[in-house]
Amino acid sequence: MTKPCIICVAITGSVPTKADNPAVPTTVAEQIESTHAAFEAGASIAHCHVRNDDETPSSDPERFARLKEGIEKHCPGMIIQLSTGGRSGAGKTRGGMLPLAPDMASLSVGSNNFPTRVYENPPDLVDWLAGEMRSYQVTPEIEAFDLSHILQAIRLHGEHRLFGNLYVQFVMGVKNAMPADKQVFDFYVKTMQDRAPDAEWCAAGIGPNQLLVNEWAIAAGGHTRT
Amino acid sequence: MTKPCIICVAITGSVPTKADNPAVPTTVAEQIESTHAAFEAGASIAHCHVRNDDETPSSDPERFARLKEGIEKHCPGMIIQLSTGGRSGAGKTRGGMLPLAPDMASLSVGSNNFPTRVYENPPDLVDWLAGEMRSYQVTPEIEAFDLSHILQAIRLHGEHRLFGNLYVQFVMGVKNAMPADKQVFDFYVKTMQDRAPDAEWCAAGIGPNQLLVNEWAIAAGGHTRT
Numbered sequence A, B: 001m002t003k004p005c006i007i008c009v010a011i012t013g014s015v016p017t018k019a020d021n022p023a024v025p026t027t028v029a030e031q032i033e034s035t036h037a038a039f040e041a042g043a044s045i046a047h048c049h050v051r052n053d054d055e056t057p058s059s060d061p062e063r064f065a066r067l068k069e070g071i072e073k074h075c076p077g078m079i080i081q082l083s084t085g086g087r088s089g090a091g092k093t094r095g096g097m098l099p100l101a102p103d104m105a106s107l108s109v110g111s112n113n114f115p116t117r118v119y120e121n122p123p124d125l126v127d128w129l130a131g132e133m134r135s136y137q138v139t140p141e142i143e144a145f146d147l148s149h150i151l152q153a154i155r156l157h158g159e160h161r162l163f164g165n166l167y168v169q170f171v172m173g174v175k176n177a178m179p180a181d182k183q184v185f186d187f188y189v190k191t192m193q194d195r196a197p198d199a200e201w202c203a204a205g206i207g208p209n210q211l212l213v214n215e216w217a218i219a220a221g222g223h224t225r226t
């Protein structure tokens, strides 16, 4: 049997609103149905963000709880991954939903530039989030915006500071961070294969790079994110 | 004639004090004589930080002016590079010495983690520092703490946003940033050779990695930093 490709569906993200695209699901009810449709279409992981009523990003544990409950009901067996990303809150509020004990949660282990600001993941916050994930048995998906983040994830996993199997996502195409670059992608894959052969990896191309990076990831035997 | 190796001497840095090592030059007078000794020993670039009277890091333009004047007098022809690093100040104070029009100044073009905090180089500050360097005809030395910083430097130079020839320094061995890693080093070198064949590059290993990274850089045809 060949190795299956895991499709992770990022139904909402933290940036787009209905003004950008009326199809973006921003209420919990819309997110549940959108995830359900993706699940029926073959997605195995739901990468979840929640929004306030005005569509701005939120880390509200109560909204995450309702979303998680709905996905569990409509999509039995789907892996639920909640975002601890920095666009939805600052400091420890980013991990306020981890006591819900989702299957997975995103985790950034380094800092980098975003289009107009610094994406701040200071070492003490990374340690705290990783510790909460260990406490609630949440497997992190490492969001690697640069090469050192991959090496840091491998190091932290080797030190038993990341719960579960190591799962690394290469994020490419964010302005002022790592571009969608095939030579870099190939080096990322080689780095994972050489140094963490038991880990899984996936890749996401942001915006117009999405399908390109999906193709690279599938062709190289990795997993993929919408 | 073979290509010469440029030795850049970082006489003071921003962290160590005389309590760590009594030989660290922290007054301007000590820095001038220390640079002079390095110049006599073959160093061609002086990478300069200044300190307050209590040895804490500073970006004080007046101290930088006295240091620059002293090095010019004692070390005729030496290339003077002033640090705009973030340990010595925040925001635009980091570039307050650029009107002194040194030959070079350090420039970080991305953000990353340091041992206990985020090294913040937000995009608007990078743009401002690069613009000041163009105004005063200062060639930046790009301090690359991660792979995307190298690609960003090549991109900015291609857009004529960096004055002079492209000069990139690979910084390896800072905890929570890029470790001193030979495979990564080799990929850095290949990236420079493939994408910026007219540029120069050097490498610095922090702390115990210094001589190791010096050896890698010299063997690969690059330049080196103490």
Ligand SMILES: [Zn+2]
Binding pocket: A010, A013, A014, A047, A049, A083, A085, A106
């Ligand atoms: Zn996300």
Ligand SMILES: [Zn+2]
Binding pocket: A032, A033, A036, A074
């Ligand atoms: Zn449904």
Ligand SMILES: [Zn+2]
Binding pocket: B010, B013, B014, B047, B049, B083, B085, B106
């Ligand atoms: Zn320095």
Ligand SMILES: [Zn+2]
Binding pocket: B032, B033, B036, B074
């Ligand atoms: Zn002298």
